[in-house]
Amino acid sequence: MTEIKTPILDTVNGPEDVKKLDLDQLTIMAEEMRQLILRKDSAVGGHVGPNLGDVELTIAFHDVFESPKDKIVWDVSHQSYAHKMLTGRKIGFMPGHYDEISGYSNQHESKHDFFTVGHTSTSIALAVGLAQARDLKHESGNVMAFIGDGALSGGLAFEALNNGGRMNSNLIVLVNDNGMSIDENQGSLYTNLAELRITEGKARNNIFKSFGFDYRYIAKGNDLATVIAAFKEVKDIDHPIVLHVHTQKGRGYQPAIDHKMAYHWRTPFDLATGAAKTPKTGEDYGDVIADYLNHKTADAPLVAINAAIPGAFGLKAFEAQHPDRYFDVGIAEQFSITFTAALASQGIRPIVFHSSTFLQRAYDQLVHDIAINDVPAVIVVRSGRISDGDRTHQGTFDIDYLSTIPNLKYLAPATKExxxxxLDWALTQKEHPVAIRIPEHGVTHGTAIATDYSDSHYQVLEKGQKVAILALGGFLNLGQKVQAQLQAQGITATLINPGFITDYDTETLTDLKADHTLVVTLEDGSLEGGFGEKIDRFYSASAMKVLNFGAKKEFTDNEPLTEIYQRYHLTPELIVKDILAQL
Structure with a gap:
């Protein structure tokens, strides 16, 4: 790769160095920073568009304000790359050091970060809290919340505006408006934002003023001189104000400008062409789901709902063919669940699509609106897995938190079938809400567990003796490997595809007592409160031994999956070793 030279950035080791540079130098440094963002993201993947679009805003903040006395809180913080470069962490953007910093803000990395944040719509509430703490301690300093227009669709942002607008002290909310969320913005709020952009802040209707905020519009958010001047005007302001700034998502890289959704977060790609370095091959469960929906819509009053992440489920294709059956509610997980409950109560068959790490934001709605009302809603969960990503995006807890909810049946398919x-059963039954955890280890095939999932009945794939392996969902392949290695040791183990997370197959589990001494559970999630603990509890009054394999109760953070699996004993070799030790 061609060496990238950054002579201006090389002189910056902290915010104090930014202030030594003139406007021409700052402008040059902005492009140097964009080159580093693109080099890192193209090599290892990451958030492209958000970070390219806010470089000037970040430089201006550190040129005008006095971090960390003046505090900036990044919403989601997936746009904090430039901030990290200017606060002593530019080494993390050099080849060979990419894994030394996280992709999000992290107070353990730097005194210039204040929270570990990876979910959206949080910044204003956090900033209100910081400002209130400052006032209670009789301290000085500015507090700025940096929130994107897409993040404004989350209810927490409105709750925070409602409380922040009544403060009588310094609070700056910077709304970075690039006209995009992860996908296109959704909701009537964006009509007003568009009016404000078109009129350069002079529209009669102004949602921010209605919350009690002062307001200023900045049309040229990627122009350093303009932004620096605006920041100087509001520094040390004595009341809440919204700076509504128009920027360009993906600025400086044409593919990211032309394909904003694809480049919101991108797997490694070729910088010259923008093509993915590892193109998708074979079947993907997103394609499976999209195909299923397109064929199923004609048979039922079915609608698809998601909260701003259609790409994870292949839903854009469904939207194109059935726009009247598709609802993207924006980054509003709570609304998506309550909306789903109401639709289901009226005979519509809604499927709401969520990732494991975002669905937890709607736990109360799952309990109160879905489960207590016992509506036949269908929830499809992806990204439920032990991963090597950031601690803010862990998918290990959905088994635990969904299993605690009465009336809700949680299923764990292992194959496409x-x-x-x-899905067929969930959309025809009318008794209870059903959640389905999509496997995350590639599409595999086999004979389906059943056609009716009203009652729990595990699928015994191979009958053996002495050891029974219950391999849940996406870990069925791991169970098959363990069984093969045990076979090489002279042990013919029983292999079971449980399929049911929340329900026991008491008949199968009881039958195992006759000719088995050890039951092994494998799950791609947390052991605390997980599937394995339920099986262990079932056998607690018997002589059956139980070994549970899954994730420890901890937050992992950008660790290689091989290292995590070693620590959790989630390799066939380590599992077999533990089994033999028990036997």
Whole structure:
């Protein structure tokens, strides 16, 4: 790769160095920073568009304000790359050091960060808290919340505006408006934002003023001189104000400008062409789901709902063919669940699509609106897995938190055939809400567990003796490998595809007592409160031994999956070793 020279950035080791540079030098440094962002993201993946679009705003903040006395809180913080470069962490953007910093703000990395944040709509509430703490301690300093227009669709942002607008002291809310969320913005709020952009802040209707905020519009958010001047005007302001700034998402890289959704977060790609370095091959469960929906819509009053992440489920294709059956509610997980409950109560068959790490934001709605009302809603969960990503995006807890909710049946398909039959059953039954955890280890095939999932009945794939392996969902392949290695040791183990997370197959589990001494559970999630603990509890009054394999109760953070699996004993070799030790 061609060496990238950054002579201006090389002189900056902290915010104090930014202030030594003139406007021409700052402008040159902005492009140097963009080159580093693109080099890192193209090599290892990351958030491209958000970070390219806010470089000037970040430089201006550190040129005008006095971090960390003046505090900036990044919403989601997936746009904090430039901030990290200017606060002593530019080494993390050099080849060979990419794993030394996280992709989000992290107070353990730097005194210039204040929270570990990876979910959206949080910044204003956090900033209100910081400002209130400052006032209670009789301290000085500015507090700025940096929130994107897409993040304004989350209810927490409105709750925070409602409380922040009544403060009588310094609070700056910077709304970075690039006209995009992860996908296109959704909701009537964006009509007003568009009016404000068109009229350069002079529209009669102004949602921010209605919350009690002063307001200023900045049309040229990627122009350093303009932004620096605006920041100087509001520094040390004595009341709440919104700076509504118009920027360009993906600025400086044409593919990211032309394909904003694809470059919001991108796997490694070729810088010259923008093509993915590892193109998608074979089947993907997103494609499976999209195909299923397109065929199923004609048979039922079915609608698809998601909260701003259609790409994870192949839903853009469904939207194109059935726009009247598709609802993207924006980054509003709570609304998506309550909206789903109401639709289901009226005979519509809604499927709401969520990732494991975002669904937890709607736990109360799952309990109160879905489960207490016992509506036949269908929830499809992806990204439920032990991962090597950031601690803010862990998918290990959905088994635990969904399993605690009465009336809700949680299913764990292991194959494409399981997925299809579970969806078919969930959309025809009318008794309870059903959640389906999509496997995350590639599409596999096999005979479906059942066609009716009203009662729990595990699928015994191979009958053996002495050891029974219950391999849940996406870990079925791991179970098959363990079984093969045990076979090489002279032990013919029983292999079971449980399929049911929240329900026991008491008949199968009881039958195992006759000719087995050890039950092994494998789950791609947290052991605390997980599937394995339920099986262990079932056998607690018997002589059956139980070994549970899954994730420890901890937050991992950008660790290689091989290292995590070693620590959790989630390799066939380590599992077999533990089994033999028990036997």
């Amino acid at each position: 399981d997925v299809i039959t579970m």
